[in-house]
Amino acid sequence: MKKTLILLLLVSFCGGTPEPLSTSVEEKKLIVEEELQNDEKQILEEESKLVESSEDSVNSIFWGATDAQPEVYAASDVSQETIEITAEWVDKAIELWGNYGPLEIWIVGEGKDEVIALDKKWCEVRTQKDPSWNKKWDCANGDPYDSGDGWSPFYRYVNEGGAAVSSYIRDYIGYYFNALIMSSKYPGPEEEDYKKVILHEYFHVYQHANLSVPATDTDGDWRTSNRNIYFNGDEVQVPFLMEGGAEYMAQYWYSKEPGIDAGYLKQEMEYKAQTINAYLNEGRSLRELGYNESFQSYDVLTWFVAYLIHNTSEEIFRVNFWTQIEDLGFEEAFKSNFGKSADVMIAEFDEWATQPIEVLLEIIP
Numbered sequence: 440m441k442k443t444l445i446l447l448l449l450v451s452f453c454g455g456t457p458e459p460l461s462t463s464v465e466e467k468k469l470i471v472e473e474e475l476q477n478d479e480k481q482i483l484e485e486e487s488k489l490v491e492s493s494e495d496s497v498n499s500i501f502w503g504a505t506d507a508q509p510e511v512y513a514a515s516d517v518s519q520e521t522i523e524i525t526a527e528w529v530d531k532a533i534e535l536w537g538n539y540g541p542l543e544i545w546i547v548g549e550g551k552d553e554v555i556a557l558d559k560k561w562c563e564v565r566t567q568k569d570p571s572w573n574k575k576w577d578c579a580n581g582d583p584y585d586s587g588d589g590w591s592p593f594y595r596y597v598n599e600g601g602a603a604v605s606s607y608i609r610d611y612i613g614y615y616f617n618a619l620i621m622s623s624k625y626p627g628p629e630e631e632d633y634k635k636v637i638l639h640e641y642f643h644v645y646q647h648a649n650l651s652v653p654a655t656d657t658d659g660d661w662r663t664s665n666r667n668i669y670f671n672g673d674e675v676q677v678p679f680l681m682e683g684g685a686e687y688m689a690q691y692w693y694s695k696e697p698g699i700d701a702g703y704l705k706q707e708m709e710y711k712a713q714t715i716n717a718y719l720n721e722g723r724s725l726r727e728l729g730y731n732e733s734f735q736s737y738d739v740l741t742w743f744v745a746y747l748i749h750n751t752s753e754e755i756f757r758v759n760f761w762t763q764i765e766d767l768g769f770e771e772a773f774k775s776n777f778g779k780s781a782d783v784m785i786a787e788f789d790e791w792a793t794q795p796i797e798v799l800l801e802i803i804p
């Protein structure tokens with residue numbers, strides 16, 4: 440097994456007393472995570488016009504399958520144990536789905552001073568790897584911690600917790616990379632959910648790795664990013680198969696880990712099935728659901744992926760579909776792998792999902 444390179448900034452352990460959290464809190468935080476990601480994107484996108492992009496450098500920048508080990512950066516109040524468990528589960532995801540990058544893992548702790556030091560480290564790493572990095576806007580700036588007027592890559596995670604992947608593949612930067620950010624709560628590293636969230640986040644790395652086209656966003660609006668159109672088949676940023684895929688893959692592969700109860704996946708999906716009625720009653724297509732619905736959109740999206748896989752196979756979803764998106768585009772890749780258009784499949788799913796939960800659970804391995 441590959442050893443993950445660990446770069447520890449300062450070694451000091453601050454013993455916090457994290458609280459166990461329910462799955463529903465985890466789900467909420469996963470939603471927050473996406474908002475953070477979008478905010479970050481937006482800030483970058485807004486500033487994109489300030490930087491001249493070079494076509495030549497774009498084509499030569501590395502992105503995708505790699506032998507390189509992920510780099511881990513942790514705040515000084517993050518324990519060695521947390522760093523190890525994080526690295527262990529990223530390595531596990533790499534073994535399951537392949538090694539993609541460049542990948543940086545950033546772990547935020549509980550302390551404000553420590554996270555401010557991590558903001559500084561971020562800027563150091565960025566400018567060292569990419570001389571064209573926009574230090575003024577894409578390093579910490581202003582006063583995000585106290586007045587809230589400003590930005591840093593990590594400030595929100597201290598209070599709000601959660602996890603995220605931000606993919607920095609933009610036509611105006613000189614080094615592409617994925618930043619996988621973990622924090623100390625929602626879930627905390629002592630929770631079982633922490634491991635599943637790492638799998639979920641790493642699946643986002645895998646998804647992004649399969650599309651090598653950088654985001655152009657010439658209108659400065661991340662919602663109309665060309666990458667977004669590839670992934671979701673729409674010009675509006677929606678979770679759809681990005682989130683449904685990451686969540687089902689995380690739960691499914693976690694359920695196959697040694698020591699996990701044989702009924703684990705059914706139990707988890709039974710919990711998620713409670714959201715289906717709210718979705719059906721609402722009446723909007725599942726591909727239009729956003730991150731902030733009155734119900735947990737991820738739950739229904741996860742069920743849709745379970746349904747796709749039941750009708751085809753895990754490998755067709757994970758390998759064939761995701762690796763053909765770049766060549767075929769979203770709609771065509773969907774049709775050629777699942778046998779019908781996304782809209783027709785959703786209509787079928789909506790019909791199928793009206794059945795009692797016990798019937799739905801029959802498709803869960």
Ligand SMILES: [Zn+2]
Pocket residue numbers: 469639640643681682685
């Ligand atoms: Zn996600």
